[in-house]
Amino acid sequence: MSDARRRSPLHGRSEISSGEAATVREHAFLGKLVLRGAPGDIAPALRELTGTAGPEDACRSASSNGRSVLWIGPDEHWLVVPAETEIELARDLDSRLAGVRHHVVDVTDYHVAIGLSGTKAWEVLAKLTPFDVHPKAFAVGAVAGTVIGRGQGVLWRPAEGSALDSDYIVFIRSSMADYLWCLLAEAGRQFGMTPETPIGGETWRLAR
Amino acid sequence: MFVITCPYCGERDQAEFVSGGQAHRTRPLNAHEMSDADWGDWVFMRDNPKGIFAERWFHSAGCRRWFNALRNTATDQFLAFYPMGEAPPAVEAVLPATPAGEAPIGSGNDAVKVMRPGESEGTTT
Numbered sequence: 001m002s003d004a005r006r007r008s009p010l011h012g013r014s015e016i017s018s019g020e021a022a023t024v025r026e027h028a029f030l031g032k033l034v035l036r037g038a039p040g041d042i043a044p045a046l047r048e049l050t051g052t053a054g055p056e057d058a059c060r061s062a063s064s065n066g067r068s069v070l071w072i073g074p075d076e077h078w079l080v081v082p083a084e085t086e087i088e089l090a091r092d093l094d095s096r097l098a099g100v101r102h103h104v105v106d107v108t109d110y111h112v113a114i115g116l117s118g119t120k121a122w123e124v125l126a127k128l129t130p131f132d133v134h135p136k137a138f139a140v141g142a143v144a145g146t147v148i149g150r151g152q153g154v155l156w157r158p159a160e161g162s163a164l165d166s167d168y169i170v171f172i173r174s175s176m177a178d179y180l181w182c183l184l185a186e187a188g189r190q191f192g193m194t195p196e197t198p199i200g201g202e203t204w205r206l207a208r
Numbered sequence: 209m210f211v212i213t214c215p216y217c218g219e220r221d222q223a224e225f226v227s228g229g230q231a232h233r234t235r236p237l238n239a240h241e242m243s244d245a246d247w248g249d250w251v252f253m254r255d256n257p258k259g260i261f262a263e264r265w266f267h268s269a270g271c272r273r274w275f276n277a278l279r280n281t282a283t284d285q286f287l288a289f290y291p292m293g294e295a296p297p298a299v300e301a302v303l304p305a306t307p308a309g310e311a312p313i314g315s316g317n318d319a320v321k322v323m324r325p326g327e328s329e330g331t332t333t
């Protein structure tokens with residue numbers, strides 16, 4: 001299904017970094033599925049197809065072999081899987097869950113995954129969200145839907161089994177991806193990140 | 209800003225929430241028999257108490273679930289959070305909890321104003 005014409009909303013951007021303090025990069029085409037259904041009903045299918053039955057607690061994730069299940073709501077999970085495996089997984093889930101009240105939607109191209117790494121990554125994020133992203137409060141494996149800049153997104157700290165090498169992942173709707181990218185660069189200026197100019201040419205200053 | 213406790217996600221900043229107004233309103237089943245005035249009341253009129261108020265909140269940026277909350281509108285103190293469909297829990301609140309001691313139905317209504325010692329009719333504090 002890979003098509004050379006497929007472009008991510010951030011195709012014009014390349015990784016920005018300020019050394020070990022903070023690095024911003026896109027995880028292009030990371031597979032994302034929304035799975036709605038009662039956790040007890042979908043757990044057996046999840047265990048079979050992703051290797052994990054899903055997180056036991058709210059606002060947590062469970063990862064195994066590069067496949068992660070994120071808690072989004074009481075009856076809603078996101079499945080984050082390697083690029084181009086999501087279509088097959090969605091099909092398998094649908095057939096495995098036949099007869100169970102459920103709902104699977106491929107949202108790979110709807111959300112963009114931006115990864116943050118580095119010793120100051122949480123300080124960069126903390127400038128943009130009211131959520132407490134300090135590593136003590138937001139531990140590895142945690143998930144939080146929150147407000148990021150002017151947009152809404154999902155913050156995630158991927159655990160080892162997710163096979164993602166970023167300390168923080170921000171899921172943001174694709175139309176706001178470029179906005180958030182430039183906002184992250186602006187938030188990282190304190191740590192030596194170079195500013196990025198938004199496609200629309202707008203300028204802003206973060207309150208300091 | 210409030211810190212609101214979502215029944216599913218825990219304590220979060222108010223920026224993540226949308227207020228849904230008064231809770232526990234039931235749509236009348238006999239709408240076709242109601243007068244325009246009664247129907248208009250149901251559609252447009254809401255309680256606006258000073259004190260404990262049951263209201264709906266929507267965790268729009270988080271788990272995207274609706275839930276109910278009891279809030280003291282005089283002090284903006286949240287007293288309880290409970291899922292949709294449940295009856296409001298019993299809570300205790302000190303009413304009215306404003307320094308001037310206005311009546312529960314709002315300030316400016318001198319006829320029912322609670323007078324403090326030493327305060328005379330017509331003076332505002």
